[in-house]
Amino acid sequence: MGVDQHTDWDVLIKGLWRENPVFVAVLGMCPTLAVTNTAINSLAMASATFFVLFFSSLFVSLLRKVIAKEVRITTYIVIIATFVSLVDMLLAALVPDIHKELGAFIALIVVNCLILGRQEAFAAKNKVGLALMDAIGMGLGFTIALLMIGIVREILGNGSLFDIPILGASFEPWIIMILPPGGFFTLGFLLLIFNTVAQRRARANAITS
């Protein structure tokens, strides 16, 4: 991954689609699949991850000249774990219902490889402004991916969207979609669509050039 010649805008935009953390890099699978059974849970998990990623990138980037190379991973983990503990307490205080539903998966944001990956690959090597742009881009990309999965699962599995029924009473919900297998299937099919589009585009480019 080249980190030298990025313009600010490019750093922000690349996380949304071209280097989307979920669909392209396949990082952070565990929360992606575990808590995306409804759109609201997806949004809560994505916001929590966004928060942690943003502040970890800020601190890692600020401290990048202070942190000794030998203990950098441990330092990153301590920084990340601090913000995860914060977000865990914040959610418990603000939205206890959602916090209860997400349970231990909030704490598991610590081991989301997306966050540690961005610290190692980007924040530790770049100025604060650029590191924050990258965190925002990747955080939004993660949010988009989680919401896409959550929306598909909630509509098919429950006939509703953000708890509002949209498919009517005659719709027989596909219970499997809100259960664990539904997570695997939804992400599998979304990746399939993603790959197909990417391949079409590559083929079209090859013909025109």
Next chain:
Amino acid sequence: MAQELLWIFISALLINNFTLTYFLGICPFLGVSNKVDTAIRLGLANIFVMIITAIAAWALNTYVLIYAPYLRLISFIIVIASTVQFVEMAIKKWSPELFRALGIFLPLITTNCAILGLALFATNKGYGLLEGIVYALGAGGGVTLALILMAGIREETRILDIPDSVKGTALSLIIAGILSMAFMGFAGMFSAA
């Protein structure tokens, strides 16, 4: 007591399988499980680290964290990672044979969400030392089982004619979905009894 322990074991092994129903440890599940042989060794290393984790988590919970519960997450991660490092060095010295079998997987596994998940779930359920170890055995066995099943199926898919866009992660996820559905059957096995 014995019945309760057996129940914890079966529940973690099959019904609440870490990989297929909690989605913990998905990274190695999707990334590494290409060969049955590798899957077995990775699974064994997993069981091993999980047992150490269960003991470490129990010790932390009993002796340290009652005084400072807000340090739970940070101390879990650091203590688990360093304990595994120490044990790894010890094994390297005393049993090169075992080290070669588990080898490179040990440090990788430490940062795996299944390990932290185990520590957190065991804490949330209030397990003691013995229950924790049995839970770790069940969970580790479950992860191993999922890894081996996945690797076995993927070995077979290599000789199939698969469209390019399905190859790779998409195919693995769909296989995982079907496996996960199969494991849901175990939930019915006990509710009837």
